[in-house]
Each structure stands twice: as structure tokens, then as C-alpha cells.
Amino acid sequence: MDSQSVMLASLPIHSPSWQLDTLNVPSPTQAIDVIVCVHNALADVQRCLASIKAYSTTPYRLILVDDGSATETRDFLAQYAQTESVTLLRNEQARGYTCAANQGLQASQNPYCLLLNSDTIVSHYWLERLIACANSAPEIGLAGPLSNTASWQSIPAIECKGDWAENPLPVDMNVQQFAHRVASLSPRLYPRIAFLNGFCLLIKRAVLEQIGYFDEATFGQGYGEENDYCIRARQAGWELAIADDVYIYHAQSKSYSHERRKQLADRAGQALAEKHGQAVIDAGVTICRQDKVIEGIRIRAKQLIARWNLVAEGQYRWRGKRVIFMLPVQEAGGGSNVVISEVRAMRRMGVDAVILNFLHHQKTFEKSYPQLDVPVIYTPTDFEIPRYCEGYDAVIATASYSIQWIAPVANLPNPPIIGYYVQDFEPYFWAEKPTYYRWFWRSPWVRRRLASYYFRRYPEFRRAWLSYLEIPNAKLFTKTPWNQDELHYQVGKTSHVVGASYHADLFIPRVSRPENPQRLRISAMIRPSSGRRGALRTMQVLQKIQQAYSQQVEILLFGVANDDPHFQALPRNFDHQNLGLQTPEQLATLFAQIDIFVDFSNFQAMGLTAMEAMASGVAVIVPQIGGSNSFAVHQRNALVIDTMDMTNCYNTLQQLIIDNALRVSLMKQAMQDIARFYPEKSAYQILEVLFNKSS
Template sequence: MSSFSPKIHPQVQLPHYKLDHAGVEYQPQSIDIIVCIHNALPDVQRCLASIREQSSLPYQLILVDDGSGDATRVYLDELLSAQPDILLLRNATARGYTCAANQGLAVSHGDVVILLNSDTIVTPFWLERLLACAQSDARIGLVGPLSNTASWQSIPKIEERGDWASNPLPLDLTPAQMANRLGATALHLYPRLPFLNGFCLLIKRAVLLSVGYFDEEHFARGYGEENDYCLRARQAGWELAVADDVYIYHAQSRSYSHEARKQLAEAAGQTLVAKHGQEIIDQGVAFCRESRVLDSLRYRAQQLLTRWDFIAQAQYQWAGKRMVFILPVMEAGGGANVVITEIRALRRMGVDAQILNFEHHRVGFERSYPELDVPVIYSPTDFGIPDLCMNFDAVIATANNSVSWIAPLAKRANAPILGYYIQDFEPYFHVDKAARHRWFWQSAWLRRRWASYYFRRHPDFRAAWLSYLQIPDLVCFTKTEWTRQEVLRQVKRNCHVIGASFDLDLFCPRRERSTDSPLVITAMVRPSSVRRAASRTMQVLRAIQHRYADHVRIVIFGVTDEDLKAVGLPQDFAYENLGMCSSARIAALFGEADIFVDFSTFQAMGLTAMEAMACGMAVIVPQFGGTDSFARHEENALVIDTTSYQNCYDALVQLIESPQRRVSIMTQAHQQIVQHSPERSAYGMLRRLFEKS
């Protein structure tokens, strides 16, 4: 990895911020926008029109006409007559981009200056969001957006047929629409880069005062001048950031032909090497190419259109439908998190999706979800639930006990559609000793035999079992094929698979890989659930820490220190315990970690492993259950028989001692997991509920 040390900061709260309706914060500052122009009139017209239409903050527009032909000159003269507040500079003959940019910089006085190519189209809230990124950290000196073609800032691809990718938008999608979709799901990571593309470059006034202008002597015609400036700014102590919530369209190669552009770029590259040396350039290029944070932005961009296709189709078919999910929980948990994430997706689809919980859960629930953006109905008792649900089109149970609460609705006239969101085969929650063994999970026949035994002897098992049969026309849907098969085999009821999903807008990488710091290994430890194999997990982690000592850092969560002591789990090794964590805290941990292990005996889906994969981690998951809905052994995960201590230990050793294998698994996991969006599952849910009605 290169010696460039990036920083990725969440959006910082600064005093006296204004909050705009794009959801970003900024301090008012004077802004100069400099556009250098050399012919290509249609592009110039589109660019200037977009600035006028999409810029809601005050700004000074500075145009530098660098020897354009008559048509462009006449247009600019007419524009100046109509808008006399524009500052127009003019060169009789073309001096080249670098000189033209310096002319604009020399007359600018703004607190921030934005150099904008004339073949760009800016989009809604571009100024606010660029400014918010610049102000998120005083050390940031330069800011650039994402684009279709902007070298390392390109999404969703950076290369194509040996050249920079052009990433054309679909014919039915405008730059503004693309920007709105990107901004709606942006993570506001503001990743740091060693180089920024000059097609749209925000520069703070303090940088101009400390670094100066572009190097006209070496890069008079452009191409390379921004790389040189980035290197000089970094040498002066400034950081370079990408505003990952800004998308600006770039046509490219308009003022110069494609071949001329390549020749200029090659010549500039040689000059850059002569001035700064090959090593620092190679380090920067290697960082940009290997950045898992940038990879994450690209992978998510690849799924962006698909996610919004689901939203658009659902809006067309089911906008205005009303749904309520019976979610009787007091504390945050994986199952509740999935439901809430998909309710948010449903609401983006125009569906009025709400939660129904109990009044006596309110304090704990609102403490667990302090910023919940979903409407919640609180019922004093379960007896009042049917009356509260009659005005909805669909009522969804999310746990076996909630099925009985909505069952009376089935007997009412004009009753809503009743559904059951089955995330697990809940009778197995009450199977203890047998579920510890491999043979129990290898044989569906044995599970049926044991189910018969538990049905007769365990009332909670029996209640969970019967919940699947309590309502004749109940629409059942589940996350994985394994759960569907289990319900079908055990109770002869079919379910619809809507697919595994997780909060794609929360879980992401937050740092780059490092070969210098210890490997961060994480695990959820939950002694209250036998199938989570807390003892085996802690034993493996202890052995790993004793073997590798300072080369690894063990971090666990999901259990208090008191509970660890109470159940006698191993504690005689170096580890950190984060205790009970919110999703945001787990996302922060995963964003900086390397390996996640789930040594549970089985997983109906494996939500936490999916979240870890989305953060660019290598994961180990159990082969028994539904992890095959997203995990592929030796490809994007290690999928093993976790009932064996030795298997768990050996798999973790392999990931620690084989960096190339680990990185390959990380990369594939990161790239593939983003297809499991909540919109995909929400759309499948709507189809199962409403297509027959």
C-alpha cells in the first residue's frame, strides 16, 4: 500500500451551520465560480444554464474566454449584456487552460473558488454539498465531486478498454436525476485522496494564499496541472476530499479531440514525473486504485439504478398503499433492524408503512431508536391491535406471538391482507441440546423427529409451530430459501422468498487497508442464545490472541462484561468488549475492521455477516442454515461447519496467515453483497401481498 495516509471523517458539526433542504450543512461563504471556455459552444451553453438553474447560493461567475471562435464570442457577449454581474475575461488567442484558470484565480476574491470545466453539467445542491464537505474539516483544502468521467472520481467504473470509463447515463436519466438518487443514499464519508480531477475543483482561499496558482511554466496547455497542484497542496499540509454526495456530469474531450487529449495527458505525465519524481506519483496512483472506500462508492453506484428501478416500479403500482408491521420490541435487534430498514424502503416507494408497538415498550424502543424516521403507533394492549389495524391495506406479523394478535382481523368484513414476515424458523429458538450437534442440522428427517418430540413437551415450541397455521389465508414471506424449505418441511406451509437484505446506506468501509497495524477481528457474543455458540467463539478467539498476540486485535460486542462472568466464558486474553451496541456503533467498528467471525451453529440468514461484508471485511459463517443466500465458500466468504472447534480455529488462521486470500475474499464480498438492497426485498414483499388483490 502507498505511504499516503488518508483520513475519512463523518460530517462534522460546526457552529452556526445552516441546514438546507438537501440535508447538508454549511456556513455561508462567498463563492467564485470560474469557467474557462474554448469553443464547444453547445457544451458551454448547457454548462452555464445548469449553473444558473442549479445554484441556490450566492456566487460570482467568472468566465475566461480563451481564444474562442466567433460563435462562442457572440454568445458570451449576449450573455454579458443580459447578466452584467458576470465577470468576463477574454484572450484574443488561446493561451491554454492553465493560463486561463490562473487569470480567473487572479481576479477572484471568494472565500472558496470553484474551477469548473465548460463541458460539465452541475446538479441540484452542488454548491451546498461541496461547501459542506470543505467545511467538515479545517484541514481540507481541495474538494471534488463524483462524476461519470473524472478519473478516480468516476462512478460506477473507472476504466474501460484501456482508457478512463465514460459511464454514459441511461437515455431516460438526466444528470439531475442521477445526482438526486446519489444524494439520497450518500454516506457523507468525504474520503481523502492524493489526487483530485480538475474538471470541478473547489479550492479554499487559504490554499491559494499558501500554495499559489497553477504552474504555467510546466503545464501551460492543461492536463497535469491539477495533479501538480494536488501534490503541492499536500506538501503544504492540506487534505484533498471527495464530496461523495455530489454528482456532476462531465462530457470531456470537447475543446480538444480525444486523441489530442491523450497526447496532452501523456506529455503532462512525463513533466509531472520530472518535477515530483515517479515514486510519489506511483504511491498516489496505487492508493487510488486499491482504495476500498472508493471501490465501495463504485459498487454502490452500480446498484443505484437498480435500487431506484425498484422504487419507481413500486411507486407506479402500489403508491398510496398503507401497511403496518406489528413489531413488539423494546430493544434494538437484528430482526427489528431488518424490518425498519425495509419499512424505510417501502416509504421511499410511496407506501405509507408504519410500526405498531406496545405502550409499555415505548421508553426502551425510543431509546434504542432515538432518531427513528418511521411513524410508530403504540397500543396499550394486544387486544386493541385489530381495531388499530383496520384502516390499513396490509397488516404484517413479525414474530410468532404477533400472529395471534392479528388473527381476529381474518374474521372481519373488509379485512386487510394479513401477512407474516418469517425471518427464522422460530420453533428452533426453543431447541437447545439437540441443536448443538452437527447431525441435527445435516438431516431434515432428524429435525422433523426432534420437532415431534419438542412439540409434545415444550409449550413455547408448540406455540411457535402453530403460529404458521393459525390464519388460513396468511401471506407468508421469508428471507432465504433455507427458511422456506424448513417451514415447508415442518408445517407444510409455503412461503415466498423475498431475499436477504441489510442497511446498505449505513454499512460501508471507513478506512483503507493497512499492512502496518494489527488485524482487527470482530465477533458477536451472545450467551443467551445457545445456537450462537458463545463459548466456542470465545475459546477460538482466546487461542488466536495467544498465538498471534500483538498482531491481532480482538473486539467483541453484544454482551456485557457481567454476563461474560456470569456464564463463565473465557476472559484470560486480551480483547475489547464494546458491550451492547447500536447499529451505528457496529457500522463504525466494521468500517475499520478486517475479519468478522460467526461461529453460530446455524444462521437462518446471517445479517451481521452481511453487514460486515458490506464494510469490506472477510467473514466466516456457518454452513448450516441460510447463509448460502449470499455467501460463497472460498469466493466471498469462508463457509464452514462451525460445530467443530477445530474448523473454526483453522479457518480463522487461514485468513490471518494468507493476506492475498483474505484480500481476495474481502474484495469479492464487498462487490457482491451490495446487490442485497432493502428495496429489492421490499419490492418482493409488495408483490406477494398485493398482486393477487
């Protein structure tokens, strides 16, 4: 296969800061003209102008166009223009929004001009961020923000009962607070769109010079003029982008009544169709409605308040607590990814959460996590671990082989709370042979009866089993009920379920692939060193699929180096590309550009990689044995199957290839459902287990 044909685009990865500061706020050097057209509604105008003055730091010139306002508003604007040294244009008779907007645009001279409705409230760094969006690519000519009510730019909903959604702010939150939360969680994807709402529209000077101004003859009264302008701009080769780190509140103008607004909108829609053809409009609407990146932004916005509420409550309950996770790993992996994302969430809650690793792991670990934003302490030996744990309120083991290293900590004079994060039932790692037989995994009774045999035969099995008993008063917690049940049934230990989670700020839709592409991209993680991961079965199924659908699919593998002897021993004589070991950022880039992810493991204690794929808008197949049912629902958001039947694996993957409707349905529902498993939930539950629940 020509490697260029499947080369994945390099997407910028931005990590949200969650900080009330100027991090990631650019400093434009070029000025902008802000044009506000006014027709009465004085209270709205006053709020709008006050917010512009308070939250605009970029060099800007304010142009006010008074379009025939009555005495009260007219006099206020005249006084304001004198006091604030702004440009004021006045029409004694109202000419309509389109004409007024053109007056402002014609008076504009700066490299950027921005039309802003007089019923808006802007937020911190709005101009800087809008300009940064417009400058992020030379082909972007127009840019606009997110809002509560701005048609396709609305968050979290765009429609309500057959009309545009209004999305009122929470009663206990103001515009600036909500805008900060939006900016803090923004990945700055700047998604492209076909239509931008005119309530806040940034236009580059080059666009004005090329396509001119709004069409006064056709849309003189307003409504429709911005859609026409967007169509003309796109036809001229320009792109339209949403600045997804900017939120501006839109009150819905009081200048027109609801009835009058509807009349103008209906008339404008008819005029737009007559000018450009309904097909052009419908194609643009389809882009706006089906774009995966924009939908992902809306979905994340639905969880915005809940996430911040958990952070606030965590700050109230546990701010100042100190927690250290013993994470003795070198390369990126599912378990360490989970720990890192939850450490990050704890730090948002004001908890001094850190990672403890070995010094001889540092180079490889930092290569695996090149953008790590949580503190890591490196100890030279395991004997030094107790010393590094001094002063912490809780010390947490994250693997069976690390519990013995922190056991001496429990014997200190004033010992911290000892936690054990059980993300898998590790004795099964050392009982590989039975995992090939379905009856072994379907019967906990059989597994329990065989445990004594493995306990005697495999030292590693025995060591992992005894780890759960190493520290009697340790607080054990798991990701899924399946793992909790295994601990209880096999070992007799009680544990707490803290819930499935993933890095919700990294794994998101990043590009908008068509719902029915010419060639489907299918991906799988190959871990041949671990028999339970079904590497041989996975490669055999993918080989058959590629041979049967060679013109319809591309196979992209990851998780193992090409020169790994275990990988070399697998069947590889089919068209595929192996991307090797992936950092979390690389994996997020990959998942943004594939259609199907398959996990043909024998079982999964949780199934993090499938969660990450689902959050990225990918259709997945996961094993029915294990904890995947914590988030995967068969035929709703995933296909949950008996993965130890190779024929079943092949038939299920084949179904996803040929059934476009099913695949698209799973993709869309997966994005909606997985967004609820953000790391703040699990981090909060861990802190609850450590500091508030008895074992």
C-alpha cells in the first residue's frame, strides 16, 4: 500500500487549562473595527456597550450606526459618542439593518471589521480569540463565536420544539462565568461551517475587497443578508469558521416583535432561494446539521455545568488534600492514561495530586507523554518510596507489583490512607491458556475452582492474587462493577466502583469525515505479547475483511512496533499500515480520522480505548465479557459481541462495513453517551472513597 494514501493529517492538540488567566490568549497587533447597529431597545444597547468597554483589550475602533432610533436611544448614543470618542453615524429614518450594516462597513478602515448586534454581551478576550481563529488559516475569511441563541452556533442545543433553541444561562451563573468555562474546555478546533449567524460576524478586509458589501437590494430590511454573504464568500473561495473558545450572549433583539421577526425571516428565506437556488441552501444546511466536529462541541457543552459543579464541590470538600499515585510505568497505556486524567481532574479540585514513578523510567515515560501537564516525582529505587510519600494524606497503588512497595508506608507512625486502584483483575494476566476457552470466562465458578491450581503453578498469578490482601486496611476501588464482582467472588474483598472514565478533553471529534466515505478506515490495537488481547484472532479477521473488501476499506493498526517479534509472528500478508506505539495525542489524531474500531480481546475490565474511539465519533465493536457494558449498549452505541468466536467477529465487522445506517447511528449515539464519562466523576468518587467512605 502507498503509505501516502493513508497518511493521517497532523492535527493541533490543545489541552484546556481551566485557569482564570490569560493562558492561550493571543495578542493581536492589528486593530479591528467593531460596528454596532442600533434601533431602539436602549437597555440592551447599554449592556452591550458596557461589556465592549469592559472586556475589549485589543486595539479597536467602535462604530455606532443609529438607524432611526427614538429620542431616548438617540440622545444616549449622542452623549456616549462624545464621552467615549467613538464614531457615530445617524439615520433620521430607519433604513433597515442591512443598509445600516453597510454604512458601518463602508466607514471601516482596519484589517478586520466585526458586526455586533446591540443585544449582545461580550466576554473576556473575545476580540483576541476571534482574530486568532480568523488568522489560524489563510483561507478563513469570516469567523463567529458560540452563543446561547445563534442558530448553528448555539450551545448546547440548536433546536427546541421546532424552533431555534434559546439556551438560557443557569440561574446561578452570569455570562462571564459561563464564557470562561467554555474557553477553558475549548480544544480550539475552529470548525468550518457553511453559514455564520450575523449577530457577531468578523470579516477580513480582503473579503470585503473581493466580494463587496451586503445585498441591500434583496435583503434591505435585514434577515437573510448574512446567509447571502456567507454563500458569496464561500463561492469566492473563502472558508467560514467558528471560534469555539468564544461565547457571546445574545438576548434576541427587542427591536422587532416575534411576529415581525418571523415575517422577515420567511421573506428572506424565499429571496435567498430565488437568488442562489434551494439546492445550495440545502447543501449548506446539511453541513451545519451533520458536521461531526460542531456536534461534538455541542455535546461537550451539555456536560459543561455538571463538570464544573463537581470541580467546585471537590474544591469545597477536599481542597488542600495531598494524594500521590504510585505509577511505575514507562510507555503510555490505558491504565496510566486513566490515572493521569484523574490526577489532572483532582488538581482542578484544588487537591495536590501527583504521580510517583521510577527515575530509570523517566526518559521513556516523558517520551510517551510529551505534553504531560501534571507533576511527576521520580524515585531512584523502591526503597525510597516511603520517604517520598511522607506528608501525603493518601498513597495509592495502581498495579499489583506496586502494592508491596508502598506497604511499608502503612507502618509509619502516622500513616496516610492507603488506596489500591484495581483497574483489572491481574491474576488473570498470568493464566493465559484458559482465556482461549469461552467457558472459562463465562463461569466465575469455574475460574474460582481453577484458582488454586494457578495459585500453585504460577508465581506471578500468586503474587497478583495476594496483592489484594497485602495491606488489610487498604481502600480498594475499581472502574467497573465487573471488576468489583471479580474481587469479591474470587478473593472475598470489598471494593468501591468509581466509574468508567476517559480523557474527555482530548478524545473528541476533530475532523468531519463524511458519513459514507468512499473507503472506510478500520483500526485495531494489536498487543501480541498479551494472549487475552486476541492479537492473532484480530489479525486473522482483518486479513479476511481486507481480502473481501479491498476496495472499500483501509486497515490501520497501532499498539506494537513493526519489529516486535510477537508482531512479526502474526499473519501480516494483507494490505495494512501499522502506526506503532501511539502517544495519547497521536491516538486522538488517529481516532478523529477513522470510522470503525474493533476490540476483539477475550475480555476487557473496562475498555478505555473503545471509549476513546466512541468519544471521537467512531463505531466500535467490544467484547461482551468484562466491564464494557458499563458504557457500551449493544445496537445503541456499540456492537457488544462474543469476541472469542472468530466467525462472529468477522460477521459483525462485515455488518458495520455494509450497513451504513447502523454505522452512522452507532457513531452519533456513541458521541452522546460517552460524553457523560468525564474524569471529574471518577476523580470525585476516588476522593470520596479515600476521605469519606469506610472500607
